[in-house]
Amino acid sequence: MSPETNKPDKYLLYQNSVQNPVYEVNFMRRVYRKIRGRSPLLLREDFCGTAVLACEWVRMVRGGRAVGVDLDENTLQWAAENNIARLGSKAEGVELACCDVLTAANYESDIVTAFNFSYCVFKEREILLSYFRKVHETLSSAGIFFLDLYGGPDAQVIQEESREVDEEGLRFSYVWDQADYNPVTGETACHIHFDLPGGNRMERAFSYDWRLWNLPELKDLLREAGFEKIDVYWEGTDHSTGEGNGTFRVSRKGDDSRSWICYLVATR
Ligand SMILES: C[S@@+](CC[C@H](N)C(=O)[O-])C[C@H]1O[C@@H](n2cnc3c(N)ncnc32)[C@H](O)[C@@H]1O
DSSP states (O other): OOTTTSSOOHHHHHHHHHOOHHHHHHHHHHHHHHHHSSOOOEEEEETOTTOHHHHHHHHHSTTOEEEEEESOHHHHHHIIIIIIGGGGGGGGGEEEEESOTTTOOOOOEEEEEEOTTGGGGOOSHHHHHHHHHHHHHHEEEEEEEEEEEEESGGGGSOEEEEEEEEETTEEEEEEEEEEEEETTTTEEEEEEEEEETTTEEEEEEEEEEEEOOOHHHHHHHHHHTTOSEEEEEEEEEETTTTEEEEEEEEOSOOOOOSSEEEEEEEEO
8 A cells, every 4th residue: 555645656566467476587587597508697688677577587596686777767766665675685786776768887697687678768770679689689698688578459549448356455457558658659548547445546646658579670789689599488378268378488480469578588
């Protein structure tokens, strides 16, 4: 709860409905070990927001350290007071940098992440390319870049979809609102609302002004930025429901689902 308003805190609602840091730490360690034959230690979480992934990294990885980069000072303050403060003696393993990912210092990293499609804030090809070049430069010689993407025909439709969440004593609905899509530029405007018990809506708790890139464009840009190999990890299907089953494997062919999420793994 936020002490000022007595309403649930929007960052807590976000973390409990959008993020799954334990899954992502396990996924990245598995993929990194498979490719490099050793365990990664240094994580840089770009667009880190509340740095929940960076915190989970130092909690789960023995000897692991993490840097979270974000340009929003208030979000980073929340991260420090909540997620990092809860790490106890491991808190010193997480550093926060309040700056643009395009100009951030070159922290040596085994892994860099750009999750929840945050790089889509870069709408110009040249700017996204300069970001990917910067990531390439900051990674150690055995470094790996992990990012995700969503797509499919439904990603270009103006619509709201909601799902119930019941986590850590919080019950609410998460609403993903695709408010605008421009096929000429690929730009999309999306919002997250939270429907709270008692019929109250936390309207536009988070808003995004993005370009919806597609997979071949991203693969070309990553290659141009210097990455040697780019793998796409596609989600398997639960045949009883027809929905994604939460297991992502390297794939050279996706499927024609109306909406999908995948990971890209770019190897230096
Ligand atoms: C979609 S949130 C991602 C939060 C979290 N990483 C996740 O996976 O859910 C996007 C975050 O990117 C940050 N951001 C946007 N543009 C940025 C930039 N150019 N440099 C650094 N951070 C940026 C915003 O402040 C926001 O916290």
